[in-house]
Amino acid sequence: MAETRILPVRSINLSACRGTLKLSCVQGGTRLEPMLQCRKAGSVTLYAMLRRGRVMRADADGAGYFVAANDVAGAIILMDGTIAGAAFYGISAAARERAFTAVRMEEARRQGEQKRQSCPCAAAREEPQLLPPISPAEPTSPQEQLKSAPVQNSAEEGETEPKSDVGRALLERANRLFTPPDANAEPFVPRPYVRNEQPAAAPKPIPPIEQQPSCRNRCRGNNRRR
Numbered sequence: 001m002a003e004t005r006i007l008p009v010r011s012i013n014l015s016a017c018r019g020t021l022k023l024s025c026v027q028g029g030t031r032l033e034p035m036l037q038c039r040k041a042g043s044v045t046l047y048a049m050l051r052r053g054r055v056m057r058a059d060a061d062g063a064g065y066f067v068a069a070n071d072v073a074g075a076i077i078l079m080d081g082t083i084a085g086a087a088f089y090g091i092s093a094a095a096r097e098r099a100f101t102a103v104r105m106e107e108a109r110r111q112g113e114q115k116r117q118s119c120p121c122a123a124a125r126e127e128p129q130l131l132p133p134i135s136p137a138e139p140t141s142p143q144e145q146l147k148s149a150p151v152q153n154s155a156e157e158g159e160t161e162p163k164s165d166v167g168r169a170l171l172e173r174a175n176r177l178f179t180p181p182d183a184n185a186e187p188f189v190p191r192p193y194v195r196n197e198q199p200a201a202a203p204k205p206i207p208p209i210e211q212q213p214s215c216r217n218r219c220r221g222n223n224r225r226r
Contacts, residue, residue, distance in 0.1 A: 005022075005023045005089070009034070009036060009077065017077065018085075019072075020034075021033070029070065030070070034066070034077060044077065045057070045077075045081070047103045047106075048068035048069050049075055053091075053097070053102070055080055055106075056068060057106070074091060076103050083103065
């Protein structure tokens with residue numbers, strides 16, 4: 001790079017940031033001197049653009065200059081953490097896109113670290129909190145309440161049979177269903193399967209359908225008779 005190069009600053013993201021960027025070779029690197037005219041004043045951050053889309057954060061000195069240690073082909077200018085402009089030369093469009101993407105990712109990472117350091121409760125939120133021991137759950141569903149509730153006899157003392165006919169019929173049916181089997185009853189012996197050897201009856205033949213002459217044949221025959 002020549003000893004001094006002045007590049008025009010291109011406004012980005014409608015920031016209305018205009019001016020020039022002066023690149024000067026100094027001992028041990030390159031000095032970047034932005035001369036900007038922006039609509040809103042704010043803190044300026046420079047990322048030096050290197051070849052093949054690489055970027056590095058330029059260190060600011062007290063005189064308003066920025067210094068980068070390598071040969072610089074441009075710079076990306078940030079105002080209050082937002083990309084406001086860029087100045088470059090001899091860099092392809094693909095390399096510029098890679099540079100802008102790298103700057104956005106780096107700024108997002110730095111802002112996240114600053115938020116975590118400024119908020120003391122952020123570290124406490126990141127640490128996993130132990131849950132309290134689980135207590136036995138109380139029955140909530142109707143089935144569980146029925147299982148846990150004691151059995152209550154609705155019949156009054158001294159009453160062994162229901163008074164209505166429907167109640168007596170239900171009681172008899174329940175006794176038949178839930179009565180244990182008789183121990184002296186004969187065991188159930190399944191009958192062996194016997195295949196029916198009789199041949200199946202032959203299906204009745206379907207009578208043939210009478211073929212009637214079509215309309216065309218009838219018309220042709222009538223014409224011949226005439």
